[in-house]
Every structure is written in structure tokens, then in C-alpha cells.
Amino acid sequence: MKKWLLTSVLFATLTVLAACGSEEADSESGGLYADEKLVVGVTAGPHEQILEKVIELGKEEGLNIEPKVFTDYVMPNVALAEKEIDLNIFQTEPYFNAFIEDRNLDLVKSFDTVSFPMGIYSLEVKDIAELKKGAKIGLPSDPTNSGRALLLFEKAGLIELDPEKGINSTVRDIVKNNGDYEFIELDSAQIARQLEELDAAAINTNFAIEAGFVPSKDAVFIEPKDSPYVNHAAVRTEDKDDEIIQKLADLYRSEEIEKFVEETFEGSVIVSW
Template sequence: MKKWLLASGFVLALSVLAACGSDEADSGETGGLYGDEKLVVGVTAGPHEQILEKVIELGKEEGLNIKPKVFTDYVMPNVALAEKDIDINIFQTEPYFNAFIEDRNLDLVKSFDTVTFPMGIYALEVKDVAELKDGAKIGLPSDPTNSGRALLLFEQAGLIELDPEKGINSTIRDIVKNNGDYEFIELDSAQIARQLEELDAAAINTNFAIEAGFVPSKDAIFIEPKDSPYVNHAAVRTADKDDEAIEKLANIYRSEEVAKFIEETFEGSVIISWD
């Protein structure tokens, strides 16, 4: 009888220990905001991912444990954040963010500004927008925010004129003057660089341009100015906007060490957008 009781007690103790171990493992996978200062940070592949790697390195010195989660599109980072698969994401401009959360009714908010990726016009056969022939096929992103941004870029480059009342909400239908009878083709943002061989030129987001091997500051035939309003920012769930771990991440991200890394790594193609 005593042996049975001892065995039962031993099994119970093992069960308790196993349960505690399971809880610890689970909390390690859920990310930060639970007191363990471990954050799961969502970024898009390319420059955002590279910058985060530097932030992770510095975070370890500050006692902040960061787990990266890399995405290859502009939809899933916000969806994953809303569904609590990640704790914060860093990849998007404010106009895109505002349109996305309104469309999907997501309880997310802006956290802090990060960097600016100037959108550029790229071509394989010409070195200047003035060399584009009449009827040239020109690609641009298909999502509304980046499409409007690209059209404004085309207007700045002298290719078109837009309805002045539309601004960043411009669509192809708002072109009031097409200076070269150009054919504008809307494509998925992530695919444009891969399809550039089939186009005469295209507006490409910097992260995808770099991923395709371009150096935007050198290879773009026309590029947004450095004071572009399309600043990228971090986003969090509204309930977590004042979390201490998020504040610590912001301070590390916006540090002199990260600024120096960005300047040296991207040769002016990624612009620091914090004071």
C-alpha cells in the first residue's frame, strides 16, 4: 500500500513538473507582452528583415528577446497581428495601414515611425523616363494605396497628369492627360520586379527592388524625393500600444547604432525617418 502511494505521488509530481514545463514552452512561443519581454516581430522580406536582424542583435544587449517572422506580401502581417500570431509588425506606410484596417475593421494602431523606402521607376532598356517611347507598357502596383502612390510618381516624372482633387486616392481612371499614350498595367506589388522584362518600365517598392538586385538610389530612372510622405511605421494591437516591451523595441530601433547600420548598408536607398 505504501509503495503504491509513493508511486502515485511520484507520478503526480512528474505530471506537475511536466505541466509547468509545458506552460513555459507555450509562453515562449506566444511572443511578448506577457512579462517575458519576448516579442514576435513581423516584417516583410528584404530591408525590413535586414534592419530587424540588427535590432535583434542590439536587443539581446538590452535584455529584449525578439523572434522574427518574415512575410512575403503586404496582407498577412496585419492579419497575423490582429489574430495575435505576432506582437508587432514593421513594414507599411500610414496611408496603406489606414486603408487596410478600415477595410477589414481591425483593432490596430500605429506605434512608431521607422524608415522610408522611396518608390522608384525602373527599366531595363532605358536610363531616363524621357527615353520611354509612346505607347510604352508601364507597370504599377495593383493595391489602391500603392497604385495611387505610383501614379503620383508618374506625374512627378512628367509622364501623366492626374485629377488634382484625387491626390493619393488616384486611380488609372483619374489620369486626365497621358503624355505618351502609355499603357498602364496593374500587377501585384511583389511580382512587378520579376515581370520587368515584359514591361518598358515599372514603379516598384524599394523592398521588392532591392530583393530583385537593384540599388534604388543608383538604378531607379526616377525616384521619390527624400521628403516623401510615405514613411513606414510599426503597428500593434490597440490594447498593447503602451506596453513596455514595445517602447523598448522602439528605442532600440530608433537608435544611433541602427541609423548607422541603415546608412552603411543601403547606400541611401532606405531613409531614416525619425528625429
């Protein structure tokens, strides 16, 4: 009898230990949400505001999303590659492709989010046509945003570019400078702060809003609504099919978020779905 009881206790103990071990294994192999937390990197400004609303919706469905806010365009991808975050939302596809190729990062595009029309801003003039000859005009220094700004300047009638360069245009590809303008390349995050020293500048919408501008009202020239520069989420290649990513995508691209974006940003941020 005692032998049978001892055997039963031992069996029960081993069963419990096996179950615990199984739960640990499940946790370890449970994908991005194994620790019941999804860390999402965003840049400060509109992306951060939209994510805050997504977090609210996630809580209602029992999804725990932790934000990680960055103030530049480099660290969000580096942090993602180094597994400090699970996903990031802040960049356009041309920028993303150039960045991961340059850094040889194993990241992939996940889902489209919103677009931020780049605008030209000025404290000196109210109309782009009022810029004087020789005006100092700022633009982002990183290759992708620089090419985007130059295409915007061309659309505004300030310059003409080598037609074969497209988004890869640099200031050296300006074939006609209609006002003998001086183009000054600056860090994207710093341009709005240095606008007082410039006659005009191309500024990314998130930084413009952060500086207190309302792009749809304050820009003296802005990209059209059919701009191809849609922002998207990025993940590590190994996580691209994780089901938690699809859950986040569904939350982000919901009617509630669309309404929030339209009411909050008044046309300065455009949904892509």
C-alpha cells in the same frame, strides 16, 4: 509539538503555492513580454535586415526578439490582428489606414521607422524621358501603392492626374497621358519579376532591392527624400502602451541602427528620426 510542526509545514506549503500562483498571475498579466519573447513581423528585404540588427542590440540588453518574415503586404496585419505576432514593421500610414478600415481591424500605429522611396525601373531605358510612345508601364495593384505610383508618374512628367484625387488616384483619374502609355496593374511583389515584359514599372524599394537593384543608382526616376511615405510599426490597440513596445522603439531608433541603415543601403532607405 507535533501539532505545531504540522501546522508550520502546512503554512509553508500554502505560502509556496501562493507564491507560485502569484508568479503565474504576474506572467499572465505581464503584457506582451510575459513569455519573455517579442514576435515582430516584417517583410523580406530591408525591413528584415534592419530587424536582424535590432535583434543583435536587443540581445545585448537581454531582450529576446523573434522575427517573423512575410513576403506580401496582407498577412502581416492579419497575423497581428490574430495574435500570431506582437507587432509588425513594413507599411506606410496611408496603406495601414486603408487596410484596417477595409478589414475592420483593431490595430494602431506605434512608432515611425524608415522610408523607402518608390522608384521607376526599366531594363529598356536609362532615362525616363527615353520611354517610347505606347510604352507598357507596370504599377502596384493595391489602392494605396497604386495611387502613390501614379503620383510618381505625374512627378516624372508621364501623366497628369485629377488634382482632387491625390493619393486616392486610380488609372481612371489620368486626365492626360503624354505618351499614350499603357498602364498595367500587378501585385506589388511580382512587378520586379515581370519587368522584362514591361518597358518600365514603379516598384517598392524592398522588392527592388530583393530583385538586385540599388534604388539610389538603378531607378530611372525616384521619389524625393522628403516623401511623406514613412513606414511605421503597428500594434494591437490593447497593447499600444505596453512598455516593451517603447523599449523596442528606442532600440530601433538608436544611433547604431541609423548608422547601419546609412551604411547598408546607401541612401535607398532613409531613417525617419
